[in-house]
Structure formats: C-alpha cells, structure tokens
Amino acid sequence: MLGRFFRDRSGNFGVMTALMLVPVIGVAGFAIDISNALIVRSTLQAAADAAAIAAVAETSAGVMQAMQMKSDGQLSAAIEDAKKVFIGHAKMSEEYELKNFDVDVVKTGTQVKAIFTFDATVPTSLARILGQSDVTVGGRAEAVFQTDTFRDFYLLLDNTPSMGVGATPADVTKMVDNTRDKCAFACHIVKDGVEDKNSYYYLAKRLGVTIRIDVVAKATAALMETAKSSRKSSNQYRMAVYTFGEKAEDTKLLQVASLTDNLDQVKASASGIGLMSIPYQGYDNDQQTDFDRALKNIGELMGTAGTGSSAGNPEKILFFVSDGVGDAYKPSSCTKKTTNGRCQEPIDTTQCEALKSKGYRIAVLYTTYLPLPTNDWYNKWISPFQSQIPTRMQSCASPGLFFEVSPSQGITEAMNALFLKIVATPRLAS
Structure with a gap:
C-alpha cells in the first residue's frame, strides 16, 4: 500500500494548480491594476492639458498680463489659473493619491508658454500578492500662445x-x-x-x-x-x-x-x-x-x-x-x-x-x-x-x-x- 502511494501520480495536477494559482492571480490582478492606473493617468492628463491651455488662452489673465509686460518673465496670474483648472478637472478621489503637480508659465518675446507636470500613485488590489502596493503614473502638458505685435x-x-x-x-x-x-x-x-x-x-x-x-x-x-x-x-x-x-x-x-x-x-x-x-x-x-x-x-x-x-x-x-x-x-x-x-x-x-x-x-x-x-x-x-x-x-x-x-x-x-x-x-x- 505504501509503495502504491509513492507511485501514484493522479494528484499532480491539483498540486501544480495550487502552486501556480498565486502568481497567476497576481499577474491577472496586476493587469487589472495597470488598466486602472492608465484610466487615472488619462483623467489627470486631460486635466493637465486643460490647465495648460487655459493658462495661455487668448482672453486669459495670463495673456493679458503678458501683453502689459515690457520685458520677459514668469506669469503669476496664469500659474494660479492653471492650478485651479487642474484641480477642477482632476476629479480627486480615493482611487489615487496625487503626489505632485507643478506649472510654469513664462513670456519670452512674443511667446507665452505653459508647461504642466504631475505624478500620482494608484493603489493596487490583486497585485499586492506580488508585493506591488501601488503604481506610479505621471504626465506633462505644454501649450503655447503667440502674442500680437506691439x-x-x-x-x-x-x-x-x-x-x-x-x-x-x-x-x-x-x-x-x-x-x-x-x-x-x-x-x-x-x-x-x-x-x-x-x-x-x-x-x-x-x-x-x-x-x-x-x-x-x-x-x-x-x-x-x-x-x-x-x-x-x-x-x-x-x-x-x-x-x-x-x-x-x-x-x-x-x-x-x-x-x-x-x-x-x-x-x-x-x-x-x-x-x-x-x-x-x-x-x-x-x-x-x-x-x-x-x-x-x-x-x-x-x-x-x-x-x-x-x-x-x-x-x-x-x-x-x-x-x-x-x-x-x-x-x-x-x-x-x-x-x-x-x-x-x-x-x-x-x-x-x-x-x-x-x-x-x-x-x-x-x-x-x-x-x-x-x-x-x-x-x-x-x-x-x-x-x-x-x-x-x-x-x-x-x-x-x-x-x-x-x-x-x-x-x-x-x-x-x-x-x-x-x-x-x-x-x-x-
């Protein structure tokens, strides 16, 4: 009876399945978590795009400030506007944590340029099995406005x-x-x-x-x-x-x-x-x-x-x-x-x-x-x-x-x- 037990191979599939189940679930979960992270990034990128465009819109406070300036420099009014627009569009939620966002709007000659950057972390669910507690996403948006000639x-x-x-x-x-x-x-x-x-x-x-x-x-x-x-x-x-x-x-x-x-x-x-x-x-x-x-x-x-x-x-x-x-x-x-x-x-x-x-x-x-x-x-x-x-x-x-x-x-x-x-x-x- 003992010999038949050691020669029996009928339970191998169950054992292997049990052994493989953890990584399979982890990988599948990681794919789902990555998909969620991409959705979050898309939302934040759209917010950054909107913020950059708003900062250099023809009728924006920033462009009005640029037209009044006699030299080049940073546009504080445009920077504040861009931050407000980003927050309004970002739809803050518990699904992610916004780690950092920054905007710079500068007038150089007849050009007004806005650059917006951000990064955030998205918590994982099933990917935690593999030790991945979150996914980091980031992005950059840039917009330019050409002011008219003085x-x-x-x-x-x-x-x-x-x-x-x-x-x-x-x-x-x-x-x-x-x-x-x-x-x-x-x-x-x-x-x-x-x-x-x-x-x-x-x-x-x-x-x-x-x-x-x-x-x-x-x-x-x-x-x-x-x-x-x-x-x-x-x-x-x-x-x-x-x-x-x-x-x-x-x-x-x-x-x-x-x-x-x-x-x-x-x-x-x-x-x-x-x-x-x-x-x-x-x-x-x-x-x-x-x-x-x-x-x-x-x-x-x-x-x-x-x-x-x-x-x-x-x-x-x-x-x-x-x-x-x-x-x-x-x-x-x-x-x-x-x-x-x-x-x-x-x-x-x-x-x-x-x-x-x-x-x-x-x-x-x-x-x-x-x-x-x-x-x-x-x-x-x-x-x-x-x-x-x-x-x-x-x-x-x-x-x-x-x-x-x-x-x-x-x-x-x-x-x-x-x-x-x-x-x-x-x-x-x-």
Whole structure:
C-alpha cells in the first residue's frame, strides 16, 4: 500500500494548480491594476492639458498680463489659473493619491508658454500578492500662445495749403464757380492772430464745401476706433499725431497728440486738425510743403525701432498722409525746374529711405492730387509731372504699405484698410 502511494501520480495536477494559482492571480490582478492606473493617468492628463491651455488662452489673465509686460518673465496670474483648472478637472478621489503637480508659465518675446507636470500613485488590489502596493503614473502638458505685435504709430498729416483743395470734384467745381480767380483752394488767412473771415477758407464753409484736410481729420479720428477694436490689450498700439505746422510763419511740426495708448484722447485731439494758415496770399512764395524737413523731424521724434516683441520694444510705424507734391526752397537739389529757388516736385524719397534704413516702416496714404485744368499755375508747374506723383509716393512707402485714395473714394475707409494691412503683416525678425 505504501509503495502504491509513492507511485501514484493522479494528484499532480491539483498540486501544480495550487502552486501556480498565486502568481497567476497576481499577474491577472496586476493587469487589472495597470488598466486602472492608465484610466487615472488619462483623467489627470486631460486635466493637465486643460490647465495648460487655459493658462495661455487668448482672453486669459495670463495673456493679458503678458501683453502689459515690457520685458520677459514668469506669469503669476496664469500659474494660479492653471492650478485651479487642474484641480477642477482632476476629479480627486480615493482611487489615487496625487503626489505632485507643478506649472510654469513664462513670456519670452512674443511667446507665452505653459508647461504642466504631475505624478500620482494608484493603489493596487490583486497585485499586492506580488508585493506591488501601488503604481506610479505621471504626465506633462505644454501649450503655447503667440502674442500680437506691439506697435507705435506716428501719423504725419500734410495740412499745408494744398490740402485746402476741395475734397471731391464737385467741391472743386463749387469753389471754382464761386471765386473771381477760379481758385479751387480754400486758403486759410490769419494775420497777427486775426482770422480773415473773407478768405476762401471761410467761403468754403459758407458754401458747404468740404476740403481735403477736413476729411483727413475726420478719418484720423475714426481710425482710433479701428485701432481700439483691433488691439488685444490696451497698450498694444500707441498713437501720436503731427501735422506740418499750425501757421506758415513757423512751419515746425505741430504736435496734435503725443504718443499714448489712450486712443480716445487721440481721437478727440485729431478731430480738431485744421489747415495751416498763411498771413496773406503768396506768403513766402507759397513754400510751405517741405517734405524733407517734415520727414527728418518726425524721424528724430520716433526713437529706436524695436521688433514688436513687447510693450517695451515696439515696432515704429510712420503713417504718412499727403497729396505728394512738395513746395519748398531747394535751389540746388530740386528734381524739377525752380523759380528763385522755389522747388515744386513730386516727393523726394531721400528722407524716406533714411527712415527705412533706421528700421522704421512707412505706410503711405496718397490722397490723389486733383488735376486743376482751369488753373494756369497747375497747368504750368504741376501738370507736367502729375503722373509721377503716385510713383514717388509708393517709392516712399515700405513694401506693401502704399494705398492711393481717389476723390470718389472714402479717405476714412482707405486709412482703416491701410492700418489693418499694417497690423496683419508679420512682425520684424529680431
């Protein structure tokens, strides 16, 4: 009987099964625990993704903070927001223990970058048989937002006597029909501080004639609303407005509005832009349109051109509005014939090139110089180079930033279109 017992093999399967049962259950349990851990990781990863995206969302506190900063650095507002979003999405429970989570949101140039990391432990059940009490899971989420370019705009508006011409052919005709010398220009005469109410400037007002500078002033004011609606933060665009001068006796640049991000203030100031006055007809041989001087002087005011990467490093844009005909004393450098040194010519682009070489971008709005076929002065001096005026104005502009507006078009719409074209172009490379 004892011999038969030792020779009997019928119970081997049961013994082996008993011996194998522990590791089999452990491995199966470990697979189940790993599956649970992956579910937890997926939940936490989704929360981290949401937190990183929220930190750099276009309307987030972090991006608003970044747009206000003048230099690079960490964004505390974005970090706090990201942590709150993560906790809200993580669905904390007893199924896991969150060991650590961290977020860093930094502005570098025009880039806002959020990096979120986390790790957690998930308790095991059946895998404990194998001595595995928990499973560690972790993850990382990254999101980037590209902030818009910061720009300073310097508007240089030609308000010299030639901008007193009627704004439309109908306005020109009305002036010609109601002046004894068939003049289309509403000359603004002010002598010793006293307005000449009999000047053509006031005649135009009585006739209801709109002159070119009035339309430019209205368009400049309206442009501020376009800029306000286009900016992502209150300090993204700053504006300054200058004209060629208040009076012909002192033709230095007139500051209409100093550089500021208070565009409502600029709008109010621009609404009052007026035509340069002269003390009497033919004063200084009508040499009030000195483009060379005006462009040189505005360049001295604009400061160093930046890349647009921050409020402290803005791009510099010269927004130049004119009819393109110079009239100044240039006895030796004029490109056309002169009379006693008086130079009437299309704009000389030498100063434009000097400004562009400094890194400034020049946007040119050319208000088409209206032909005046009934005017002897026009026929003799301007008509011969009429076709060259737009070509020279376009040469003054930076590539792609030229716009011509004819009398039948709206200057307001043209200024807005040119501005939107500027802000839609990529920023300068650093």
